[in-house]
Amino acid sequence: MKKSSLLILACVVACGAFAEKVAGAEDALECESFPCSLAFAAPLQYPYEICDVEYFSYNLIYGERNNLSGWDLGLVSRAKGDVTGLQTMGLVSWSGSNLRGCQISGLGNFVFGNAKAFQLASVANCNSADFVGAQIAAVNCNGAFWGFQLGAFNFNKGVSKALQIAAVNANSGEFNGWSFGAVNCAGRCNGFQMGVINTITDTGKAVQLGLFNSAANFSGLQFGFLNVIENAPIPVMVLMNAQF
Numbered sequence: 001m002k003k004s005s006l007l008i009l010a011c012v013v014a015c016g017a018f019a020e021k022v023a024g025a026e027d028a029l030e031c032e033s034f035p036c037s038l039a040f041a042a043p044l045q046y047p048y049e050i051c052d053v054e055y056f057s058y059n060l061i062y063g064e065r066n067n068l069s070g071w072d073l074g075l076v077s078r079a080k081g082d083v084t085g086l087q088t089m090g091l092v093s094w095s096g097s098n099l100r101g102c103q104i105s106g107l108g109n110f111v112f113g114n115a116k117a118f119q120l121a122s123v124a125n126c127n128s129a130d131f132v133g134a135q136i137a138a139v140n141c142n143g144a145f146w147g148f149q150l151g152a153f154n155f156n157k158g159v160s161k162a163l164q165i166a167a168v169n170a171n172s173g174e175f176n177g178w179s180f181g182a183v184n185c186a187g188r189c190n191g192f193q194m195g196v197i198n199t200i201t202d203t204g205k206a207v208q209l210g211l212f213n214s215a216a217n218f219s220g221l222q223f224g225f226l227n228v229i230e231n232a233p234i235p236v237m238v239l240m241n242a243q244f
Contacts (some may be wrong), residue, residue, distance in 0.1 A: 039074070041064030041137070049080070059089075082113075099127075108137070125151075140166075144173070154181075169195075184210075198224075218243050 012136040033052040039045030041061040047053075049064035057063060059074025062067070067081040076095040077087055087093035089105040099117045103109035108124040111117075111131075121137040129237040134148040145239030154166045162177045169179040175186040184193040189204040200215040210216070213222040218229045227241035234241070 037063065037065055042078075052081075083111075214240070220244075 003133070007201045010011060015103055017153065021100045024101040029112045030078045033054055034047045035054050036056040037047055037058070038050070038110045039046065039057070039059045039062065039108040040066040042049055045063050049127050050066055052067040052117070053065045053070065057065060057068060057070070057072045057074075059072070059077050061074075062076045062078075063074060064078045064080070064099065064169050068079040069082075069084045071085055072079070072087040072093070076092045078096070080096040081096045082093040082098045082100070086101055087103045087109075088106070091105060091107045093103040093105045093109045095111045095113065095115075097112045098113040099115040103125075104119045104120045106122060106123050108126065109119045109241070111127040113128065114130045115127050117130045118133050119135045123136045123137060124139040124141070125137045126139075127142045130144040131142040132146045136176065137151045138152045139155075140149045140151045140153070141155040143163055145156040145160040147162055148162045149162055149166065150215045151166045151170045153161075153170070155170045156162070156175070159174045160171050160176065162175070164177065164179045164181065166181045168183045169181045169185070171186040173187075174188040174190070178192045179186070179194070183234040184195045184202070185192070185199040185201070186193075187200075188202045189206045190201045192207050192209075193200075196208045196211045198210040198213045200206065200208075203217040204215050204220065206215075206218070206220045208220070208222045208224070208227075212226050213224045214228040215222070216230045218231060222229065222237075223239070225238065229235055229241050229243045232241060232243040
């Protein structure tokens with residue numbers, strides 16, 4: 001019985017030492033950086049997805065890595081950390097943190113951090129935080145945005161300073177700049193809206209040109225068939241309305 005207890009204790013100690021050694025090896029590997037990577041479909045790739053890649057990465061189907069610097073080429077790519085450089089994918093480019101560079105993909109580009117970049121896709125460019133640069137896709141959506149947007153639907157949640165061209169431009173926060181579209185709507189707006197329907201739901205210092213123009217607390221000019229300024233002496237006017 002005593003020998004059995006000692007044997008069990010020895011096994012437990014050995015397993016603990018082995019686990020600690022493996023954890024140490026993983027930590028060491030996590031710090032490694034490789035000049036290039038090749039992926040068939042993760043986890044069938046080299047190096048492992050916890051490693052950084054500095055110069056070139058090729059993904060036949062799907063590849064993962066930690067941080068990426070350089071050129072990322074293939075079908076689908078996911079960087080868990082930062083991307084600095086160029087991602088050109090047949091389907092999807094993905095950055096789990098910040099992006100500095102360019103994403104060009106057949107379907108969509110996704111960034112879950114801040115970006116200073118150019119994004120081009122057929123379907124969507126989506127960024128969870130602040131974006132500085134230019135976007136071209138059917139759908140462009142961001143937190144805050146500074147730059148140029150071209151698409152069917154542009155949406156920005158935070159403060160935006162931009163030139164927008166789309167069927168629908170929607171800015172739930174403060175928008176500063178020029179919007180051209182069938183429908184332009186903003187929470188607060190300082191700039192110019194041109195479209196069929198232009199709306200400012202909060203405050204605005206702007207010029208609106210469209211078939212129907214509407215603003216809540218507004219200072220500026222409206223030109224259109226029907227013009228509504230809620231805080232104006234005459235709230236509803238045809239052809240033109242103004243409030244200063």
